[in-house]
Amino acid sequence: MIETVLWFVERVGESLFASFLSWSNFQAAVGQIPRVFINLSNGLAWPYLLSSLALAWAIYVFAKRAGRLADVSFREFAFPARLYRHRSTLLDFRFAAIDIVLTFLIYVPIMTGVGLLGAKMMTWVLVGHLGWEPPSSLSPTAIVIAAAGFLLLHDLINYCAHVLFHKVPVLWAFHRVHHSVEVLTPAAAYRIHPVELIGFAMLQAPAVGLSAVFYENILGRDQQITMIFGVSIAGFVLALLGTHLRHSHIWFSYGPVFNRLFMSPAHHQIHHSVDPRHWNKNFGVKLSVWDGLFGTHYHPGHPEVLQVGLLDAAPREFETVRSLYVSPFARSIHTLTRLLERRA
Numbered sequence: 001m002i003e004t005v006l007w008f009v010e011r012v013g014e015s016l017f018a019s020f021l022s023w024s025n026f027q028a029a030v031g032q033i034p035r036v037f038i039n040l041s042n043g044l045a046w047p048y049l050l051s052s053l054a055l056a057w058a059i060y061v062f063a064k065r066a067g068r069l070a071d072v073s074f075r076e077f078a079f080p081a082r083l084y085r086h087r088s089t090l091l092d093f094r095f096a097a098i099d100i101v102l103t104f105l106i107y108v109p110i111m112t113g114v115g116l117l118g119a120k121m122m123t124w125v126l127v128g129h130l131g132w133e134p135p136s137s138l139s140p141t142a143i144v145i146a147a148a149g150f151l152l153l154h155d156l157i158n159y160c161a162h163v164l165f166h167k168v169p170v171l172w173a174f175h176r177v178h179h180s181v182e183v184l185t186p187a188a189a190y191r192i193h194p195v196e197l198i199g200f201a202m203l204q205a206p207a208v209g210l211s212a213v214f215y216e217n218i219l220g221r222d223q224q225i226t227m228i229f230g231v232s233i234a235g236f237v238l239a240l241l242g243t244h245l246r247h248s249h250i251w252f253s254y255g256p257v258f259n260r261l262f263m264s265p266a267h268h269q270i271h272h273s274v275d276p277r278h279w280n281k282n283f284g285v286k287l288s289v290w291d292g293l294f295g296t297h298y299h300p301g302h303p304e305v306l307q308v309g310l311l312d313a314a315p316r317e318f319e320t321v322r323s324l325y326v327s328p329f330a331r332s333i334h335t336l337t338r339l340l341e342r343r344a
């Protein structure tokens, strides 16, 4: 056990400084940044941007034909100045620019280290202690079922992690950063504190480890049945269905049936709302079934006018990029101190 802990500390140390160990590592990390627009495992890949724009266009045409947008151009409809020049959005752009660099230099190496730890722990438990033998081959049907199972598991953990980040005061101090956006534009999706990013990765580590052990002996060629362009078919299709409308003013819901299965952009817009009817609702990431099962689903029926943000934010709590990074630490320390005092 001590050996594993030491191994983990070493890996985290290595991961943390991996990009700075050599000039070529640093260049490789920085070189990844422009690739976000062509790498399909990144939400900023051009097909996802283009599909969200196409959906916005279809919604605009539909509204125009219904006579709801008399003299409004598509640009004014999709990119209204009141939202895109709002101080909250300008702060999101600044935060996203810095965050994307830090992601490739620091967060990705750390999260890779956490994933490796997950794989090591699972191998230790499943193979070393329980004597489980990972399958050496699977039928196409079994591969599809396994991929669906891992998608469900991954999404359930994301749901639970999101609930935890709302319910545990010390974690909420960090998740508040995301909820501090005052208007929704796609840039708001990138206002996420690194502690939250790494926290989610740590909670996902056992599932990542399980899939690494499970697929260890299965040929990559056999797994292609669940992939398209090198990413999972399910993830690819869901990302095309309005990823960038989740953080936007454009209401897009999947309808009464599909809303019960998948998280539509409207679900997440409701999650950001300050209306008490919407509090602690729609925690899901890809699927809405978990919200349905655990009683946190709010069905996005008719379009609603939403006010988003935090009602209890201190005046200068989220005013600058620096405050977005630093203020959650002060709040969580304050929360922890109060808790300890109460216990004492």
Ligand SMILES: [Zn+2]
Pocket (backbone or CB within 6 Å): 162, 166, 175, 179, 271
């Ligand atoms: Zn949330």
Ligand SMILES: [Zn+2]
Pocket (backbone or CB within 6 Å): 178, 189, 247, 268, 272
């Ligand atoms: Zn959000």
